[in-house]
Amino acid sequence: MAVQTMILPPIFVDNTEFNADPVRRVLSAILGGKPGFLGNDALQSTVNGGDYTVTVSPGVVALPSPSSGFPGVFLAESAASVSVAIAPPHSTQTRVDALVAYAVPPVGLGAGTWRLETRAGTPSGTPVAPTVPGSLLLDEITVPSAASSQLPTKTSRRLANGQHLLGGTVLSGSTRPTDARAGTVWADWANGNAWVWGDTRWYPVGVPRFASIAARNTAFDNPVEGSLAVTRDPYTLWCYTGSATGWQPVGDTVRAHHGLVASASVPPTTLTTLPANAFAAGHDGGIATLSGGTIRLNREGRWSIGIMVYSDANVSGLSQVRFDWTNGALYTPDITATATRGTGFSGAGTMHQLISWTGNVTAAQATAPMKVQATWFPLSGNPTLTYTAWVTLEYLGR
Numbered sequence: 001m002a003v004q005t006m007i008l009p010p011i012f013v014d015n016t017e018f019n020a021d022p023v024r025r026v027l028s029a030i031l032g033g034k035p036g037f038l039g040n041d042a043l044q045s046t047v048n049g050g051d052y053t054v055t056v057s058p059g060v061v062a063l064p065s066p067s068s069g070f071p072g073v074f075l076a077e078s079a080a081s082v083s084v085a086i087a088p089p090h091s092t093q094t095r096v097d098a099l100v101a102y103a104v105p106p107v108g109l110g111a112g113t114w115r116l117e118t119r120a121g122t123p124s125g126t127p128v129a130p131t132v133p134g135s136l137l138l139d140e141i142t143v144p145s146a147a148s149s150q151l152p153t154k155t156s157r158r159l160a161n162g163q164h165l166l167g168g169t170v171l172s173g174s175t176r177p178t179d180a181r182a183g184t185v186w187a188d189w190a191n192g193n194a195w196v197w198g199d200t201r202w203y204p205v206g207v208p209r210f211a212s213i214a215a216r217n218t219a220f221d222n223p224v225e226g227s228l229a230v231t232r233d234p235y236t237l238w239c240y241t242g243s244a245t246g247w248q249p250v251g252d253t254v255r256a257h258h259g260l261v262a263s264a265s266v267p268p269t270t271l272t273t274l275p276a277n278a279f280a281a282g283h284d285g286g287i288a289t290l291s292g293g294t295i296r297l298n299r300e301g302r303w304s305i306g307i308m309v310y311s312d313a314n315v316s317g318l319s320q321v322r323f324d325w326t327n328g329a330l331y332t333p334d335i336t337a338t339a340t341r342g343t344g345f346s347g348a349g350t351m352h353q354l355i356s357w358t359g360n361v362t363a364a365q366a367t368a369p370m371k372v373q374a375t376w377f378p379l380s381g382n383p384t385l386t387y388t389a390w391v392t393l394e395y396l397g398r
Contacts, residue, residue, distance in 0.1 A: 049151025
């Protein structure tokens with residue numbers, strides 16, 4: 001058996017001594033070896049143009065190495081806000097300064113410190129900010145000429161030059177935090193969905209999966225346009241298309257089922273809409289909408305529509321049911337089914353009237369209102385009859 005004892009001891013082991021170099025290299029590896037900011041709030045600046053200063057907030061940063069002889073990033077913390085002066089303006093020309101943070105090399109004057117500095121640029125008709133090697137660039141500050149009477153302004157450069165917001169943390173649990181440090185990844189242990197914290201919200205990693213539309217809506221409490229999600233029963237890929245149109249199914253393979261039951265008391269010779277305000281439980285495909293008996297498909301593509309209307313009355317006359325879709329995809333505004341109603345024995349007036357249609361629907365036609373209506377014309381008398389409709393809407397894809 002061969003054993004090799006390593007020269008450097010493990011980090012932070014009791015009764016050992018070690019230099020700063022291995023600690024820095026290990027911490028640098030944990031952070032990916034990249035310079036940047038541990039949290040979006042770290043070292044944020046505010047330009048105070050009236051007195052030519054810039055105030056920099058506290059925070060923790062990973063500074064670039066000041067020299068090739070000292071690999072890894074240098075972790076540094078500012079515990080309080082700091083004010084840094086901006087050089088006075090040129091009399092006639094604009095200047096662009098660089099607000100930077102940098103570590104002083106471990107040897108030489110000022111060794112073992114780090115600094116914030118506004119490095120002044122050269123006044124010019126086309127000014128550019130100076131380059132400061134080995135520094136973390138926070139902002140570029142435009143300093144107009146004194147003759148212009150304009151105050152300094154800044155342009156954030158926090159994510160320039162290969163700099164990053166360093167999240168560093170991966171969390172897992174059953175309840176997603178309400179906020180986090182930029183770059184933090186949270187995984188839902190129940191379903192494996194992963195989310196990353198961006199500027200002010202969580203963004204999904206990949207395409208998350210959900211058991212239902214309701215679960216999707218809960219997880220995406222603040223969706224952004226272009227977000228994707230998959231739901232089960234049936235498996236459907238959705239895209240969030242904005243606050244006006246919401247979630248829409250994606251692709252030719254998408255199928256969605258809707259079903260409703262509507263009923264109304266229909267006076268003779270009066271065309272009456274059979275109202276319903278919600279799809280039946282378990283039969284809301286999430287595409288079409290329903291309010292007061294008015295249906296809108298809301299999505300272009302191929303649709304199949306089936307309607308069965310039932311009524312029962314021991315009276316003679318003519319029964320008529322109507323599928324009205326003005327400005328829709330029908331050749332005429334409606335499809336009407338007419339049948340003769342009988343009398344004289346039990347069940348003579350029982351009616352089942354069917355209407356069906358399958359075809360392509362354009363985007364404009366998908367917004368046109370559709371209704372199921374009924375009327376009847378008695379041979380004698382003036383009774384009011386009850387009509388009940390079962391409606392199915394099947395979205396078949398594009």
